[in-house]
Amino acid sequence: MTDIVVTPPAVISITATSPNAYTITATQPASVTVTAAVGNVGDMTKAVYDTNLNGVVDNSEALGGVAASGFVQTGNASWVDLTDGGATTLHTHTGSAVTSIATTAPITGGTITSTGTIGIDAATTLVAGSMSASDKTKLDGIASGAQVNNISDVNATDLTDGGSTSLHSHANDHARQHSITSTSDHTSTATSGQMLKADANGLPVNATNTDAQVSAAVTASHAAVTVADTTSIDMTLTGQQVSAAAIFGTGAGVVAEGNHTHSSPALVDPSVADNFVSFSNTTGAQKDSGKGLTHLVYTLQTSGVAAANPSDGGTIYYGCENTGGATANVRGVYFPFAGTIVYASVVILVNTVLGDATTFSCYIRVNNTTDVLITDAAQATAARQQYSNTGLSQAVAVNDYFEGKVVFPTWPTTNPTGVKVHFIVGVQV
Secondary structure, three states: OOOOOOOOOOOOEEEEOOEEEEEEEEEEOOOOOOOOOOOOOOOOOHHOOOOOOOOHHHHHHOOOOOOHOOOOOOOHHHHHHHHOOOEEEEEEOOHHHOEEOOOOOOEEOEEEOOOOOOOEEEEOOOHHHEEEEEEEEHOOOOOOOOOOOOOOHHHHHHOOOOOEOEEEEEEEEEOOOOOOOOOOOOOOOOOOOOEEOOOOOOOOOOOOOOOOHHHHHHOOOOOEEEEOOOOOOOOOOOOOOHHHHHHHHHOOEOOOOOOOOOOOOOOOOOOOOOOOOOEOEEEEEEEEEEOOOOOOOEEEEOOOOOOOOOOOEEEEEEEOOOEHHHHHHHHOOEEEOOOEEEEEEEEEEEEEEEOOOOOEEEEOOOOOEEEEEEEEEEOOOEEEEEEEEOOOOEEOOOOOOOOOEEEOOOOOOOOEEEEEEEEEEEEEE
């Protein structure tokens, strides 16, 4: 490039328009003098060695840092080897360049020069080949370490004729030992219809007793045993008869061994002293009179009531009147004898409209102080529903009293109408 000499105060601007061309514009003064500096001109311009103006010598960029010896020049021997389509140590061919394939057994297909099918024959006992799926399954089923063991024709017959043999046993076979000490097969000598007994080996043989002896032993019974009236009886009744006087305290007579019935004594007032006498279960000593029937149960019931329409959330009491009411302690049903309430039932009757499935609670209220729950799952969804509690244990005295108590719910959809409620109480004395 020619040097440009600018003498101040001259001002110029230089713009490159191509690798080999520049535009020089003078702004002050109106013209400039361009002179060439001797000795400052090179032998190659940038337009020649960097044609794309990216700051890298073109030939150096093309080599990519690899020495020229690492490249094949067009026209030399190596270039011909790479481009003439033939095989060379400088490269390999694709599959399309293979012209033929020769096969040998068990590979099938012969010599293929263009197209063909290559396969493999199945293996036989004499020729190698591919293994079938069934053969592979059979091979996998052979246990590790298994060996081939030959057996004689005699042994083979023993194994296949259905009989027992020393070589195997059958599922239904069993050992000979059937008794405590026997080591041989047993043969029963028992006679059909005869009584049997066990011999010293535990095997069945005929019993020596005659049929008449056996019959007499089965039907034999003891003579009647009479026991005098007493406040305590301690004896074993197996195979014996007991006098009626010992049981009932009445006249002579016997109660035969086996199935029999007893007549019921007349009912008496248990409140009268000495009508019943109880005895200790352990010592036999007489206890308080008037309490002998410790398992007698009597029942009390509330009166029948007229149908009513219960209100949401109301509590109603039932007892000796024919209507229920919201006030407690006015309808008491009194206990005539002391005892324990052991069960109670409540019956819900709906005569008109059935209610929805909302549940509510029913109680026995004793002496207006104690609520005994019968159920907390009562419903008015049927014409008649009964709920019972048989696991109660509420003590009551003579002249204590109870009322039936129902805590009705708030029915969300349908209130029952025409409802009757009835209570039953069982008392054990």
